[in-house]
Amino acid sequence: RGLYITLGIFLVLYGLGMYDYIQRKHTIRRNFPLFGRLRYLMESIRPEIMQYFVESDTNGLPYNREERSMVYARSKNELDTSPFGTIVDVYAPGYEWVSHSILPKHVHxxxxxxxxxxxxxxxxxxxxxxxxxxxxxxxxxxxxxxxxxxxxxxxxxxxxxxxxxxxxxxxxxxxxxxxxxxxxxxxxxxxxxxxxxxxxxxxxxxxxxxxxxxxxxxxxxxxxxxxxxxxxxxxxxxxxxxxxxxxxxxxxxxxxxxxxxxxxxxxxxxxxxxxxxxxxxxxxxxxxxxxxxxxxxxxxxxxxxxxxxxxxxxxxxxxxxxxxxxxxxxxxxxxxxxxxxxxxxxxxxxxxxxxxxxxxxxxxxxxxxxxxxxxxxxxxxxxxxxxxxxxxxxxxxxxxxxxxxxxxxxxxxxxxxxxxxxxxxxxxxxxxxxxxxxxxxxxxxxxxxxxxxxx
CATH class of the missing domain: 3.20.20.70 (Aldolase class I)
Structure with a gap:
């Protein structure tokens, strides 16, 4: 039984490889049968890889992870506070802040x-x-x-x-x-x-x-x-x-x-x-x-x-x-x-x-x-x-x-x-x-x- 499974897998891969070799639409697959498909696989999962494993909390676009997490937390009535201090470089060009008062007020x-x-x-x-x-x-x-x-x-x-x-x-x-x-x-x-x-x-x-x-x-x-x-x-x-x-x-x-x-x-x-x-x-x-x-x-x-x-x-x-x-x-x-x-x-x-x-x-x-x-x-x-x-x-x-x-x-x-x-x-x-x-x-x-x- 194991031999038949192995043979079946081999035939499927062989068929895919031959198809890649004779098709005329994709150069990469034609030049590198079967292995060229890995490029399209990696391209298809690239956005997910970037979002979940490469981006930091502050450099994702158009909205970074910190912004999205804040919305998710507020929408679910979960904890939306940030611990240990800012991860924003307050000395970077373009940093912005508001001027607070020593006499704050309560605003409803x-x-x-x-x-x-x-x-x-x-x-x-x-x-x-x-x-x-x-x-x-x-x-x-x-x-x-x-x-x-x-x-x-x-x-x-x-x-x-x-x-x-x-x-x-x-x-x-x-x-x-x-x-x-x-x-x-x-x-x-x-x-x-x-x-x-x-x-x-x-x-x-x-x-x-x-x-x-x-x-x-x-x-x-x-x-x-x-x-x-x-x-x-x-x-x-x-x-x-x-x-x-x-x-x-x-x-x-x-x-x-x-x-x-x-x-x-x-x-x-x-x-x-x-x-x-x-x-x-x-x-x-x-x-x-x-x-x-x-x-x-x-x-x-x-x-x-x-x-x-x-x-x-x-x-x-x-x-x-x-x-x-x-x-x-x-x-x-x-x-x-x-x-x-x-x-x-x-x-x-x-x-x-x-x-x-x-x-x-x-x-x-x-x-x-x-x-x-x-x-x-x-x-x-x-x-x-x-x-x-x-x-x-x-x-x-x-x-x-x-x-x-x-x-x-x-x-x-x-x-x-x-x-x-x-x-x-x-x-x-x-x-x-x-x-x-x-x-x-x-x-x-x-x-x-x-x-x-x-x-």
Missing amino acids: PDVLRSVIGGKQCKRPYNASLINISAMSYGSLGKNAVRALNSAAKMGNFSHNTGEGGLSPYHLEKGGDLVWQLGTAYFGARDRIGHFNPEAFAKKAALPQVKMVEIKISQGAKPGHGGILPAEKVNQEVSDIRGVEIGKDVISPPGHSAFSTPYELLLFVKQLRELSDGKPVGIKLCIGKRHEFLAICKAMDKYGILPDYFVIDGGEGGTGASPLEFTNHVGAPGVESLIFAHNALVGFGLREELSLISSGHVVTAFDAIKRLALGADHINMGRPMMFALGCIQARKCNTNRCPTGVATNNPHLEAGLVPEDKDKRVFNFHRATTEAIAGILGAMALEHTEELRPWH
Whole structure:
């Protein structure tokens, strides 16, 4: 019997070796039959080897082990303190810190809310300091969307739909929603993909929709439009978005509803009227600075103002993007926020609207920094995914996310139980807000509105 097993193994290996030798697609396997396969094996497990055995606690990207472990611990209500002292080199160039006071105060996290909605808005929204950033159904699975929205309901914070439209899973749990309209106007489009006012008004009237957001661009791929890989376009996504099943869904790079700053503001005004006075904002990544200044000039000239801007940094996340766009298009979040804040101050418009910052904000210190530089609120995307169980496998564009977060594969997303994960997202949101309140107290401040760059 052992001889037959040995012979069988030999024949299998011999067959694989002969196939490698005669195939013409892979040079390595053709030149080194059988042994050349080891290269592909090692390549396939390289990300796991790097993450678990090579990276230190502080050098992993885009989020290091220390950051991810903090989110996991807070989401599970586990010990999130750090022993024995910092592992950060406090003398390295670029090290940052806040200035504490010898007279600290106690700050309750519940006071850190503020209203979004200017004078032209009839139905302002009392927003949490931290909210869920834009992530569409389709990019995320239905159980992930359910868990996020349930957490938003539990914690009284908002959940941005992303540009993929309002799905039944956004509405199922009753959490506050920010409905994002991208260049494809999913959920509010006509047959040729242009904006449909009637369809928009019908959905904007839903009580869960608290704000509306026009997405001009996102930090991870500004000027490129959105991409939903064909692997994720199942029948349900096709029905919700009104697109063809099994094909890549490409949102155009630009909007068809407007082409000038003035037309953009008219679109803001139209959406506000169609939504019966709900706050309407604009999300963008800063590129050519004169274009943002042109929007400010149009606001100043015509007196039509959005209720908020979301300034997304080039370090922001995405489910799928060309490498060049991810790495080299779009200004980083800090520089973008400083510029946008100063531009609005210069035009005398800063007090009329809110600024929201997004893009690689995960710790309370990250949030404090953005708030000190001009933001009123923080949007978090990938940290919320970590709270759901994301392990940074970086397979979001393959529909093979192992944790069931960024996939609509029925087998994989079945592993994500919304009734468990919603509590984890809620816990992370609460703990991070409490940590921000703790830092504010150490600085002898009572609210984020008191933060300034010199702090």
